[in-house]
Amino acid sequence: MQKTMEKSIEANPLNDPEQRSIIDQILDENKDLAGATMVVLNSLQEAIGYISPEMQVYVAKKLGEPVSRIHGVVSFYSFFTTTPRGKHTIKFCIGTACYVSGIEQIIEKAKQILEIEPGETTDDGLITLEFCRCVGACSQAPVMVVDEEVQGRVKANRFPKTIQDIKKMEANLA
Amino acid sequence: MAYFRSHVLVSVDPVCVQKGAYELIETLQDEIVKQGLVEEVQVLETSRIGDPETEGLDLMVYPEAVHYTKLTLDDVPFLVEEQFLKGRIAEQYIRETKKVVDEELSAPKTKEVRIVLKNIGEIDPLNIEDYIARDGYMALGKVLTEMTPEETIQEVLDSGLRGRGGAGFPTGLKWRFIRNAEAEQKYMICNADEGDPGAFANRRVLEGDPHSVVEGMIIGAYAAGASQGYIYCRAEYPIAVRTMKTAIEQARNFGLLGDNILGSGFSFDLEVRMGAGAFVCGEETALMASIEGLRGEPRPRPPFPAQKGLWEQPSNINNVETYSNVPQIILKGAEWFSSLGYKKSTGTKTFSMAGDVKNTGLIEVPFGITLQEIIYDVGGGIKEDKKFKAVQTGGPMGGCLPENLLDLHMDYEALAEAGSILGSGGLVVMDEDTCMVDIARFFMDFTQDESCGKCTPCRIGTRRILEILTRICEGKGKPDDIDTLRYLCDQINENSLCGLGKGAPNPVKSTLEHFLDEYEAHIYEKRCPAKVCKSLIRFEIIDGLCTGCTLCARNCPVDAISGERRQTHVIDPDICIKCGICEQLCPYDAIEIK
Numbered sequence: 001m002q003k004t005m006e007k008s009i010e011a012n013p014l015n016d017p018e019q020r021s022i023i024d025q026i027l028d029e030n031k032d033l034a035g036a037t038m039v040v041l042n043s044l045q046e047a048i049g050y051i052s053p054e055m056q057v058y059v060a061k062k063l064g065e066p067v068s069r070i071h072g073v074v075s076f077y078s079f080f081t082t083t084p085r086g087k088h089t090i091k092f093c094i095g096t097a098c099y100v101s102g103i104e105q106i107i108e109k110a111k112q113i114l115e116i117e118p119g120e121t122t123d124d125g126l127i128t129l130e131f132c133r134c135v136g137a138c139s140q141a142p143v144m145v146v147d148e149e150v151q152g153r154v155k156a157n158r159f160p161k162t163i164q165d166i167k168k169m170e171a172n173l174a
Numbered sequence: 175m176a177y178f179r180s181h182v183l184v185s186v187d188p189v190c191v192q193k194g195a196y197e198l199i200e201t202l203q204d205e206i207v208k209q210g211l212v213e214e215v216q217v218l219e220t221s222r223i224g225d226p227e228t229e230g231l232d233l234m235v236y237p238e239a240v241h242y243t244k245l246t247l248d249d250v251p252f253l254v255e256e257q258f259l260k261g262r263i264a265e266q267y268i269r270e271t272k273k274v275v276d277e278e279l280s281a282p283k284t285k286e287v288r289i290v291l292k293n294i295g296e297i298d299p300l301n302i303e304d305y306i307a308r309d310g311y312m313a314l315g316k317v318l319t320e321m322t323p324e325e326t327i328q329e330v331l332d333s334g335l336r337g338r339g340g341a342g343f344p345t346g347l348k349w350r351f352i353r354n355a356e357a358e359q360k361y362m363i364c365n366a367d368e369g370d371p372g373a374f375a376n377r378r379v380l381e382g383d384p385h386s387v388v389e390g391m392i393i394g395a396y397a398a399g400a401s402q403g404y405i406y407c408r409a410e411y412p413i414a415v416r417t418m419k420t421a422i423e424q425a426r427n428f429g430l431l432g433d434n435i436l437g438s439g440f441s442f443d444l445e446v447r448m449g450a451g452a453f454v455c456g457e458e459t460a461l462m463a464s465i466e467g468l469r470g471e472p473r474p475r476p477p478f479p480a481q482k483g484l485w486e487q488p489s490n491i492n493n494v495e496t497y498s499n500v501p502q503i504i505l506k507g508a509e510w511f512s513s514l515g516y517k518k519s520t521g522t523k524t525f526s527m528a529g530d531v532k533n534t535g536l537i538e539v540p541f542g543i544t545l546q547e548i549i550y551d552v553g554g555g556i557k558e559d560k561k562f563k564a565v566q567t568g569g570p571m572g573g574c575l576p577e578n579l580l581d582l583h584m585d586y587e588a589l590a591e592a593g594s595i596l597g598s599g600g601l602v603v604m605d606e607d608t609c610m611v612d613i614a615r616f617f618m619d620f621t622q623d624e625s626c627g628k629c630t631p632c633r634i635g636t637r638r639i640l641e642i643l644t645r646i647c648e649g650k651g652k653p654d655d656i657d658t659l660r661y662l663c664d665q666i667n668e669n670s671l672c673g674l675g676k677g678a679p680n681p682v683k684s685t686l687e688h689f690l691d692e693y694e695a696h697i698y699e700k701r702c703p704a705k706v707c708k709s710l711i712r713f714e715i716i717d718g719l720c721t722g723c724t725l726c727a728r729n730c731p732v733d734a735i736s737g738e739r740r741q742t743h744v745i746d747p748d749i750c751i752k753c754g755i756c757e758q759l760c761p762y763d764a765i766e767i768k
């Protein structure tokens with residue numbers, strides 16, 4: 001489930017009835033599991049796209065845990081983010097195989113084209129750049145992940161086309 | 175249960191969905207109903223087939239493994255009629271002769287023996303019946319009806335099976351510890367965190383033969399007396415998570431999981447839990463903390479997990495590949511298994527080959543094979559026939575081995591002696607264009623980032639090493655840096671709590687040992703012999719070779735290249751960030767690194 005643009009700008013998903021019901025559903029389904037915290041946080045990250053400070057307080061209350069503990073868990077794991085990302089995410093693998101195969105060149109190209117650094121989102125909220133550590137596709141290194149799709153043997157001079165494809169897809173959807 | 179004669183696989187990756195993959199599935203299903211083939215043909219979704227750049231849609235038909243491409247919805251009725259009703263291949267829709275190839279796993283090469291990988295690519299991982307048809311769950315049946323838990327443990331012990339996740343501890347022994355522990359509740363855990371960058375064998379097993387892991391875990395649980403199990407899978411592997419969930423559900427429906435398995439009175443159930451991108455969670459005590467819903471920080475051992483593990487209960491943890499070996503050992507016997515391998519390492523090991531080797535991908539070979547054989551005979555040698563420089567084994571806690579160790583027989587002990595580890599079987603091959611100081615810096619950047627921060631030597635020490643290595647790569651190294659590095663390596667190794675800290679110095683220590691000359695060139699001559707370290711190189715266009723084709727200028731990410739069409743181009747060294755794109759692209763090899 002991908003959040004839409006307007007919603008990603010909104011700071012607190014708990015104020016959005018639709019997202020609120022998703023959050024409540026996730027909590028209801030999992031709160032009695034042994035070790036519920038990770039399951040809940042993973043599901044929230046996937047469904048909402050991030051876990052805002054307000055959401056952390058809410059989760060803590062529902063699970064009967066101190067807020068500091070939930071915050072401690074969220075901050076420990078790199079997959080959990082506390083602010084919304086762009087509509088599309090491009091992750092560059094900086095694992096060993098991708099590093100020796102020259103992923104840096106693609107990163108440089110991306111920085112030039114999108115005018116943002118990894119970790120940032122384009123002004124229009126369309127694309128977020130990120131790093132990741134090995135997605136297990138090392139035999140096709142260098143690798144990047146566009147949304148959920150793993151792309152292998154990527155080349156710097158073909159990167160502009162990736163961006164064009166995303167834009168084209170968006171135009172078709174609009 | 176219906177038995178389908180044919181399976182149609184439709185690619186539903188984002189590009190194909192965009193091109194109408196779901197409409198294709200609907201049309202296929204309608205047509206299959208229309209032609210009365212519902213009982214015989216099954217339509218399945220899969221990840222990518224074919225080249226997403228071509229127009230139209232792709233599908234594959236099994237068991238024939240025919241690949242139809244460039245389809246439109248209008249082609250469907252005729253295709254279904256030809257392929258499924260009349261049973262002949264609709265040649266006119268095979269618009270490309272190119273066969274789909276599995277880039278990661280090719281047909282077994284000589285010297286390969288496949289136990290763990292034997293089903294991968296051969297069966298439909300989402301269909302338990304495919305696994306059963308290849309003797310799946312027979313070992314479980316045998317254990318539950320003919321063997322006591324103690325006999326099961328003895329068989330695994332006799333096979334010599336050792337953990338495939340790292341330390342190589344005898345699996346049977348681990349199981350016996352748990353069996354002997356007194357507790358109401360015991361847990362069986364599968365470590366599917368595969369965090370070593372460069373390793374991907376576990377992923378392929380989880381995605382391609384999930385039931386072998388499930389079966390191995392049930393057998394282990396029976397032997398150890400565990401009633402609940404968890405598969406902890408890293409979040410970077412969403413397909414593996416989905417596949418394992420499906421496999422567990424199917425096994426439950428077949429009475430292979432849950433209460434009173436196969437009427438034996440033994441009960442065991444399984445759940446998948448996901449990590450969230452922390453490398454240290456591959457460490458067993460951190461992994462258990464993570465399942466409990468806590469920060470994934472390791473804790474001191476003892477107590478060992480076999481005494482106090484998950485929720486303080488006796489717990490067994492094994493790697494994916496360890497479990498996946500178990501059914502075969504039970505079926506074919508300990509003697510068969512221990513006849514494979516070398517010295518104290520029996521059976522086979524998968525290796526994930528990546529980097530500058532010709533045949534990248536997965537292989538499975540008996541222990542004892544040499545690195546030379548793996549890289550040259552199985553791997554086909556170095557890309558572009560360049561010179562071999564090093565092979566990195568075991569991930570960030572492993573080491574870099576040079577050419578004179580290529581005759582090393584691969585087993586747990588030999589690698590440890592050479593200053594590396596087997597780890598999860600990642601092999602990253604590096605050619606002459608790799609700077610070993612830069613590689614050491616790369617790994618230290620990784621461990622420094624992934625250190626959980628609990629102990630000072632690991633947290634601060636790795637940062638100190640990283641600072642020094644960065645400085646050396648920038649040409650600012652000092653003569654006593656090498657001694658300081660050695661000192662820090664020993665301190666971190668001796669005073670860290672968990673394997674991450676203890677192993678973190680290995681990439682530095684091994685490169686210092688085998689490639690000291692490269693460190694010295696950086697420090698004393700301010701020179702990077704492999705021409706990698708950016709502060710020590712510059713890019714220049716050679717007058718006379720440059721044709722002025724403009725390709726480099728159009729692709730430089732910082733617009734550092736100028737020149738008129740058909741005129742020699744020039745790089746402005748003040749702007750150039752030394753990314754190397756131009757050098758790689760220039761069709762006339764007119765760009766030189768100095």
Ligand SMILES: Cc1cc2nc3c(=O)[nH]c(=O)nc-3n(C[C@H](O)[C@H](O)[C@H](O)COP(=O)(O)O)c2cc1C
Nearest residue numbers: 337338339340365368369456457458492493496673
């Ligand atoms: C930092 C660190 C990371 C580890 N990562 C993994 C991993 O990804 N997969 C794995 O099976 N074992 C990993 N291990 C080893 C486990 O702690 C444990 O020894 C192993 O899962 C036991 O299974 P085995 O006996 O089947 O090898 C790691 C250890 C350390 C110290």
Ligand code: SF4
Nearest residue numbers: 626628629632672675
């Ligand atoms: S050695 Fe490093 S990773 Fe391990 S517990 Fe200590 S700080 Fe954490």
Ligand code: SF4
Nearest residue numbers: 720721723724726760
């Ligand atoms: S790509 Fe090579 S030949 Fe073409 S302009 Fe650049 S340096 Fe000259």
Ligand code: SF4
Nearest residue numbers: 730750751753754756
């Ligand atoms: S090395 Fe990179 S930055 Fe420098 S000139 Fe070539 S393309 Fe441009």
Ligand code: FES
Nearest residue numbers: 093095098137138
């Ligand atoms: S190192 Fe990039 S996918 Fe493994």
